Amino acid sequence: MKTLIKGGRILDPATGHDAIGDLWIQDGKIESITPPGAKAPQTKDHVISAAGLAVAPGLVDMHVHLREPGAEYKETIASGTRAAAAGGITSVACMPNTDPPIDNLAMVELVLSKAKYQGVVNVYPVACVTRGREGKVLTEMGELKAAGVVAVSDDGDPVSSPALMRCALQYAGMLDLLMINHAEDKGLSGKGVAHAGFQSMLLGLSGIPRSALEVMIARDLILAEETGSRIHVPHVSTEGGVRMIREAKARGVLVTAETAPHYLVLTDDSLQGYDTNVRVNPPLAEQKDQEALLAGLRDGTIDAIATDHAPHSRREKEMEFALAAPGICGLETSLSLILTALVETKILTLLQAVQCMSFNPARILKIPKGTLKPGADADVVVFNPQAERVIRASAFLSQADNTPFDGWKVKGEVVMTLVGGRSVFENNEHTKAIHPA
Amino acid sequence: MRERGEILGLKRKDLLTLQELGAEEILHILDTAASFKEVVQRPIKKVPALRGKTVVNLFFEPSTRTRTSFELAAKRLSADVVNFTAGSSSLVKGESLLDTVRNIEAMNVHTIIMRHSCSGAVHLVARHCRVGVVNAGDGTHAHPTQGLLDLFTIREVKKSFAGLTVTLVGDITHSRVARSNIHGLLALGAKVRVVGPATLIPKSIAQLGVEIHYRLEEAIAGADVINILRIQLERQDGQYFPSAREYAHLYGVNARRLKLAKPDVLIMHPGPMNRGIEISPRVADGPNSVILNQVTNGVAVRMAVLYLLSGGESDENPD
Numbered sequence: 001m002k003t004l005i006k007g008g009r010i011l012d013p014a015t016g017h018d019a020i021g022d023l024w025i026q027d028g029k030i031e032s033i034t035p036p037g038a039k040a041p042q043t044k045d046h047v048i049s050a051a052g053l054a055v056a057p058g059l060v061d062m063h064v065h066l067r068e069p070g071a072e073y074k075e076t077i078a079s080g081t082r083a084a085a086a087g088g089i090t091s092v093a094c095m096p097n098t099d100p101p102i103d104n105l106a107m108v109e110l111v112l113s114k115a116k117y118q119g120v121v122n123v124y125p126v127a128c129v130t131r132g133r134e135g136k137v138l139t140e141m142g143e144l145k146a147a148g149v150v151a152v153s154d155d156g157d158p159v160s161s162p163a164l165m166r167c168a169l170q171y172a173g174m175l176d177l178l179m180i181n182h183a184e185d186k187g188l189s190g191k192g193v194a195h196a197g198f199q200s201m202l203l204g205l206s207g208i209p210r211s212a213l214e215v216m217i218a219r220d221l222i223l224a225e226e227t228g229s230r231i232h233v234p235h236v237s238t239e240g241g242v243r244m245i246r247e248a249k250a251r252g253v254l255v256t257a258e259t260a261p262h263y264l265v266l267t268d269d270s271l272q273g274y275d276t277n278v279r280v281n282p283p284l285a286e287q288k289d290q291e292a293l294l295a296g297l298r299d300g301t302i303d304a305i306a307t308d309h310a311p312h313s314r315r316e317k318e319m320e321f322a323l324a325a326p327g328i329c330g331l332e333t334s335l336s337l338i339l340t341a342l343v344e345t346k347i348l349t350l351l352q353a354v355q356c357m358s359f360n361p362a363r364i365l366k367i368p369k370g371t372l373k374p375g376a377d378a379d380v381v382v383f384n385p386q387a388e389r390v391i392r393a394s395a396f397l398s399q400a401d402n403t404p405f406d407g408w409k410v411k412g413e414v415v416m417t418l419v420g421g422r423s424v425f426e427n428n429e430h431t432k433a434i435h436p437a
Numbered sequence: 438m439r440e441r442g443e444i445l446g447l448k449r450k451d452l453l454t455l456q457e458l459g460a461e462e463i464l465h466i467l468d469t470a471a472s473f474k475e476v477v478q479r480p481i482k483k484v485p486a487l488r489g490k491t492v493v494n495l496f497f498e499p500s501t502r503t504r505t506s507f508e509l510a511a512k513r514l515s516a517d518v519v520n521f522t523a524g525s526s527s528l529v530k531g532e533s534l535l536d537t538v539r540n541i542e543a544m545n546v547h548t549i550i551m552r553h554s555c556s557g558a559v560h561l562v563a564r565h566c567r568v569g570v571v572n573a574g575d576g577t578h579a580h581p582t583q584g585l586l587d588l589f590t591i592r593e594v595k596k597s598f599a600g601l602t603v604t605l606v607g608d609i610t611h612s613r614v615a616r617s618n619i620h621g622l623l624a625l626g627a628k629v630r631v632v633g634p635a636t637l638i639p640k641s642i643a644q645l646g647v648e649i650h651y652r653l654e655e656a657i658a659g660a661d662v663i664n665i666l667r668i669q670l671e672r673q674d675g676q677y678f679p680s681a682r683e684y685a686h687l688y689g690v691n692a693r694r695l696k697l698a699k700p701d702v703l704i705m706h707p708g709p710m711n712r713g714i715e716i717s718p719r720v721a722d723g724p725n726s727v728i729l730n731q732v733t734n735g736v737a738v739r740m741a742v743l744y745l746l747s748g749g750e751s752d753e754n755p756d
Contacts, residue, residue: 198641202456204556204578204613207639274557318535318565320555322576 002026003421004041005382008050012057013355014371023055025378028420032374048434050382053415056354057370058090058121058379059335062151062361063234063258063306065327066092066123068114070099075311075399077111081119083309083331083398085425088381088414091122091362091369092309092331096133097155103128103139108147120424121417122379124150124367126180129168133157138168145177150365151232153180156281158216160186166223173229178365180232181220183241184282188212193322195283199268205321208283214240221248221255230254232364235308237263237282239292246301256364258304259293261337262328266404276317276324277404280310294347297356304361305353307334311400329393329400337405339385339412350385378421382434387413446748451563451570454579455620463621466741467589473744474737477513486744487516490547495538496573497523497553502708502732503573503583507550510739519546538562548743551575569746577611583707584617586738588625590731591662594703598625604656604698605629606688607666607715608637608677614666614707619647632656633688636677653688660698664705665690668715681714691717695725703727 003025010021010033017033024031024039041047061084067075075083077094084092094111096102102111108125115123127149131137141152152172158181159165165181172179189212194200196207217233221244224231236242236259245257262280267287270278278284296302310327317324338357342348348356362370369379393406415434417425426434447462455463476484492511494504504520511518521541534553541549548569551559556576563570574580588598595601603622609615609631622629623646631638632650643649650656657663670681678684695702704716704726712718721728 196639198644201610201639201641202616204576204616206577274560315533318533318561320534320553320558320561322555322557 001044001046002031002041003046003048003378005048005050005055005380007036008053008055008382010055010372011351011354012372013351013359014373016351017372018351023372023380025380025418025421028378028422030372030374030376030378033372048382048416050434053382053384054350056381056383057358057372058381058417058419059088059357060091060361060365060367060370061089061307061309061331061334062093062304062365063260064092064094064309064331065097065311066094067311068098069110073399074313076118077114077123078118079397079399080309080311080331081115081121081123082425083396084121085417085419086397086414087331087333088335088383088417089121089331090379090381090417090419091124091367093124093126093150093365095126095153095155096128101128101133102126103131103133105140105143105147108144108149112148121419122369124148124365126151126153128152129154129159129172129179130164135159135161135164138171141172141175141177145175149177150367151178151180153182153234156182158182158184158186162219162223165220166227169223169227169229169231173227176366178230178232180234181216183213183216183220183233185212185215188215193279193283194271195268195285197268197286199271203271203274205271210238210240210285213238213282214244217241217244221245221253224255225251225253228254230256233257234306235260235263235282236293236296236302238285238289242292242296242301246296246299249301256303257296257301258306258361259297259302260306260308261330261334262404263293264290265337265341270404274321275404276319276321277328277402279321279324279326280328281326294342297342297348303356303364305334305338305356306361307331309398311398312402313400314402317402329396329398329403331398332396333391333403333405333410335383335414336389336391336410336412340410343385344411378418380418381414382416383412383414385412387411389413447745449746451559451572452581452742452746453559453563453570453572455581455584455617455624456579458624460624463585463588463624466585466738466745467592469741469745470585470589470734470738473740474734476740477737483513483515485515487511487514487547487747490516490747491545492516492518492548492550492743493541493546494518494520495541495549495551496521497551497558498574500552500573503552506732506735507573507739509736510743513736514740514743516547516743534558534561535565538566542566542568548746571742571746574613576613578613578616580613580617582735582739582742583614584621585742586731586735587618587664587705587707588621589734589738590705590727591703593730593734594727595661598622598627601627601661602659603627603629603662603664604660605631605664605666606653606656606690607633607668609633609642609666610637610639611669612666618664619645623647630656630660634678634684653690653694654697657690657694657698660702662703662705663690663698665716667707667709668711670711681711685714689713689715689717690720692719692723695720701725705731708732
């Protein structure tokens with residue numbers, strides 16, 4: 001038995017394919033892409049009608065907080081992977097700032113085992129650079145890599161010692177393990193809770209200057225260049241960050257970078273009213289930063305769009321702004337926000353957007369995802385890029401029911417998500433349309 | 438003291454900032470405060486305007502003078518006043534701010550006067566509560582009644598704001614008093630200068646139309662009003678300026694420097710003063726000082742705010 005996704009606009013950034021066609025799936029793998037109607041299905045085949053819909057490789061989100069173990073009241077591997085599936089995301093890299101942190105083999109195995117039995121999408125653990133995320137002793141990266149870890153990062157606690165970072169880059173580089181370092185100099189950001197600018201001044205919120213982020217990016221780029229190791233800069237949010245990464249790439253430094261949807265659609269203007277749903281780290285910056293990020297996406301300086309999905313319970317958001325937990329949920333809004341703000345506006349083509357959200361992050365993580373080439377795992381998202389919908393936090397599959405985008409009218413609706421050829425999410429409103437009698 | 442309906446209440450539930458008020462509303466509050474100032478100079482300093490209403494002083498940050506000033510204002514309007522301070526509350530038990538406030542609201546109070554060390558905490562409470570909230574200082578954001586009493590004190594002497602140059606001296610970055618003064622003064626047409634160490638003046642404040650200075654002498658030259666902010670030595674940790682001694686040397690307002698300002702310059706300070714640091718004793722006690730007038734006016738201004746926010750409803754109460 002085969003599955004046929006019939007008559008959709010098939011996008012494969014790995015090959016540049018963007019045309020109407022039929023996608024054939026067998027035994028959990030992509031079998032082929034054929035011209036529309038070229039090959040008739042057998043009666044036993046499962047046919048999904050994708051007329052008017054886009055068919056793309058399942059999205060790969062390389063920056064997700066699943067919160068398990070330790071903060072299961074915010075999110076679990078079960079709820080987080082279901083939220084991912086609802087957002088068209090079929091692979092997530094999960095961050096190690098759990099409690100206890102993912103810094104040893106047992107923790108990696110725990111996450112992988114929970115993902116296998118309770119999750120619905122592929123989960124790729126990111127492990128700590130240092131034990132306990134304390135910035136002192138390296139983790140056993142050799143063993144962690146063998147267990148399935150795709151990258152190392154101390155997440156919100158950047159490796160502050162330059163000497164240790166230099167060694168970590170050399171060691172991870174030797175193992176061909178990706179280094180991700182949260183770019184923030186904590187000495188400079190201090191007690192800051194918002195981008196240091198006109199808005200934070202008006203609101204009396206302690207500012208985080210650009211230099212707090214950019215000093216760390218500069219240091220990491222210099223160390224990556226010297227060691228010849230790969231460095232990935234997560235959630236780039238400022239103009240200076242984009243500029244430095246562009247220059248480093250031109251010099252041949254092995255750097256890759258991601259930004260998050262919220263930096264592309266919000267600025268620090270949204271701080272007015274002290275909405276804690278826009279409290280995020282790094283903080284939302286200014287118009288000129290947003291423009292630089294968009295330019296960076298267009299010219300390839302920024303490789304990937306990742307959500308930095310950071311779910312928090314209502315209790316941690318209905319608080320004084322400075323005391324509220326920083327973080328925005330992204331899994332269920334990312335695709336729509338990018339389609340609305342970047343594709344509709346022709347900043348990126350649909351194929352480029354899909355590339356930044358699937359093929360590129362898969363390439364950075366060196367995982368065999370983000371493509372519809374024959375033989376690849378049948379991780380597929382079927383979505384309607386034109387459908388209008390209203391974002392409702394209350395309808396999230398994520399345990400978190402807060403987002404700055406609640407009530408936003410956006411374009412783009414996920415119709416169906418498949419992982420290894422198996423449906424893991426189906427939008428009920430479309431069931432009739434895609435399963436013709 | 439006045440006929441029913443003569444004064445219209447403010448068309449708002451809360452007073453959180455001066456930024457949200459227009460010139461007209463600010464002047465309306467100042468005019469109302471002027472009538473209340475007349476009341477508090479009578480032998481019997483009390484009117485029945487808020488009789489039967491309960492006002493809660495909800496202070497999450499220590500304060501003596503502002504709390505007392507609000508308490509006197511409410512009592513002189515015949516309201517019942519309850520003081521609630523963080524130390525005596527359930528806050529130490531980990532209750533959230535909203536839960537604390539919802540409990541107080543459930544006791545059917547009319548107005549919450551709130552001070553909190555987090556900027557925007559009053560906005561959170563105002564958004565989630567039906568009762569009126571008066572901001573008595575939120576973090577480094579706003580202190581609207583201080584701004585209003587400063588405006589009142591200036592207007593009492595100078596009559597109008599057009600053409601006035603007002604200089605704010607000190608730590609602008611961390612000052613809610615500065616922000617409230619700036620919004621109010623600009624709305625009423627005054628020219629505002631700020632002066633202090635570069636480490637304590639946010640450059641983006643120029644976008645509001647404020648002049649930035651780093652030399653005190655330049656900033657007070659020809660000034661009509663000098664409002665000297667308290668340097669919070671306890672907040673400094675040697676990063677913003679090297680010592681109180683150097684601060685006094687560069688930014689202390691003394692009699693010699695005062696000669697650069699207009700002869701009839703007003704000297705203001707929101708208190709408590711560090712005599713000998715940001716202000717010399719001779720200046721604090723000198724003929725140009727209106728520092729104690731500010732304190733007196735504070736009660737009248739707060740009476741006006743409480744009265745106008747309540748919309749004068751109690752006048753309709755026959756008893």
